[in-house]
Each structure stands twice: as structure tokens, then as C-alpha cells.
């Protein structure tokens with residue numbers, strides 16, 4: 001893996017917002033791919049607390065959430081001794097570079113962002129200005145390190161295209177052709193878009209009012225089993241090949257989740273379960289989900305018993321992140337023409 005132009009060494013960056021509970025979509029769509037990449041490349045995994053406050057967060061809940069996302073990263077297998085795990089607000093280069101990018105990105109580009117439209121809803125005038133420029137901060141997160149690869153779920157694709165546009169426009173406007181890499185999305189695996197367990201047309205999300213729509217990383221074995229049992233399906237048995245899932249969003253979602261958890265293709269799963277009733281398939285899915293997620297939850301809870309240790313890990317990560325970002329930001333300031 002090298003950047004498109006080969007001039008930037010591969011470096012992985014990704015992040016998650018500390019808002020509410022992490023769920024199976026976050027795990028299968030993002031964190032699991034992060035773990036795979038850490039064996040091959042240097043990685044930075046960030047807890048994007050500055051993104052979180054684009055929508056009001058209760059300060060105490062935010063603090064708890066930052067620590068629990070850090071615990072989830074580590075419990076899932078990210079090694080904070082080898083790689084850089086930190087929270088965004090401890091590294092001021094993110095905010096500083098975001099300001100420069102606020103001046104590079106065009107309002108027309110931001111107006112096209114579907115996530116803003118979804119999150120702002122009908123009352124756009126009342127959304128925070130931060131929510132509107134959020135993708136510029138995301139571009140700054142990545143480019144403050146000149147990161148080349150960004151493992152995310154499908155829903156972040158448009159934001160990454162914007163980050164590429166910003167990098168390109170900066171390089172062109174300032175006449176520094178290879179200054180920033182054009183970061184590449186890394187969207188892989190059978191579950192880049194995990195859907196709600198209640199409605200196969202909606203993505204699994206922390207903001208869904210129904211807790212039955214998602215499996216949280218804090219759910220215990222009983223909760224997981226109950227949610228899988230109650231997951232919406234149709235009356236037909238499972239087909240024996242993926243083509244038979246067409247028009248059956250809920251069935252397709254459960255098969256994708258099974259495939260991702262078992263590290264198999266949907267094809268393989270249907271070869272095994274084709275013709276089976278959902279009651280039988282759900283039993284197997286529930287066992288698989290419990291055996292994968294419960295050890296992770298237990299480890300997360302163990303880590304959360306010592307918040308001071310988590311804070312030390314984050315401070316150490318931030319220090320290492322600053323050491324990479326500071327010289328890049330100085331270069332940016334020179335390129336832009338600031339005097340220092």
C-alpha cells in the first residue's frame with residue numbers, strides 16, 4: 001500500500017466520535033479493519049472529541065464517552081504502545097489546520113454533504129456552524145499527519161472525497177504539487193454498512209431511538225441474544241446463494257453480519273445455511289455475536305475501572321501525535337505566507 005503518487009509513505013489515520021454507545025456497525029465497519037491494518041502500517045487512531053461537540057454534549061457524558069471509546073479501541077486489540085491512540089482536542093494542530101481548510105474548501109462543496117443534511121434536519125438555520133464545517137476538520141485530522149489511508153465505513157466516503165478535494169486545491173492554489181497526499185478511503189469487508197435490526201433500509205446508528213435497532217458494544221450476552229431473536233426478518237427460509245437476498249434487506253443484513261463476524265463470505269454462509277429457517281440461523285448468529293463481543297465488552301469494562309491509566313495512554317498518544325503534526329503545520333504556515 002502506497003499513496004497514489006508514491007511520494008508519501010503509507011500512514012493510516014481514522015477516528016470515531018465519542019457520542020453515545022459504540023455499536024456493531026462501528027466494530028464491523030471500522031474498528032475491525034483498523035486492527036488488521038496495524039500489523040502492516042503505522043497507524044493513528046483518534047477519538048474525535050472536537051467533532052462530537054458539533055452537536056451539544058453534556059460535559060460529564062463526553063468525558064465518560066472519550067474514555068470508553070479509548071477502552072473500546074484497546075479492548076478490540078489496538079496496541080497503544082505500538083500505534084498512536086489519542087483524543088483530538090489534545091493536539092491543537094487539528095484546529096489550526098482546520099482553519100486553513102475553512103479557507104480552502106468552498107461553501108458549495110460543503111452544501112453537498114449528505115451527512116450535514118441528515119444531521120441538521122429540517123431546521124438547518126439552527127444547526128451549529130461547526131456541524132457545517134465538520135468535514136474540513138475531518139480533512140485536517142488526516143492531513144495534519146499527511147496520512148495516506150483512512151479505514152472507515154461506507155457512510156464516510158463523501159467526507160473523504162472532500163478531504164481529497166481540499167488536499168488537491170491546497171496543493172494547486174499554493175503551487176506545491178505533492179505537498180499533501182490525496183488520502184484514500186479504505187472501505188472493505190462484508191459489513192461496510194451494517195443496517196438497523198428493526199429496519200433493513202436504515203443504517204445501524206447510535207442515534208436511533210430504538211435500542212433494539214443495534215447491538216451495543218456494552219450489551220451483555222442476554223441483551224445480544226434478545227436483540228438477535230427480535231431482529232426483523234421475512235417469512236421465507238434463507239436462500240442458498242446471495243442472489244436470493246435481493247429485495248430482502250433484513251435477511252441480507254443478518255447474513256452480512258454473520259459473514260463479517262465469522263470472517264467468511266456471504267456465499268459461504270449461504271452454502272451452509274441455505275434452506276434453513278431464520279429461527280435456526282438466528283440461534284447461530286446470536287452465539288457467534290456473543291462469543292465475539294462479550295470478551296471485548298468484558299475487557300472494556302476492566303480497562304474502564306482505571307480511568308487514570310486510560311488518561312495516561314491518551315496523553316502519551318497525544319504527545320507522539322503532536323511530534324508528527326507540529327512540523328507539518330509549520331510547513332503549512334510557511335506555504336501560506338504567515339510570518340513567525
Ligand code: AMP
Nearest residue numbers: 017025026029030152153192193194204
Ligand atoms: P461514528 O459512529 O459516526 O463516529 O462512526 C465511526 C465509524 O464507524 C466510521 O468509520 C463509520 O463509517 C463507521 N460506522 C458507523 N455506523 C456504521 C454502520 N452502520 N455500518 C458500518 N460502519 C459504520
Ligand code: TRP
Nearest residue numbers: 013014015016017048138141150
Ligand atoms: N466523521 C467520522 C464519523 O463520523 C469521524 C472522523 C472524524 C474521522 N475525523 C476523521 C474518520 C478522520 C476518519 C478520519 O464517523
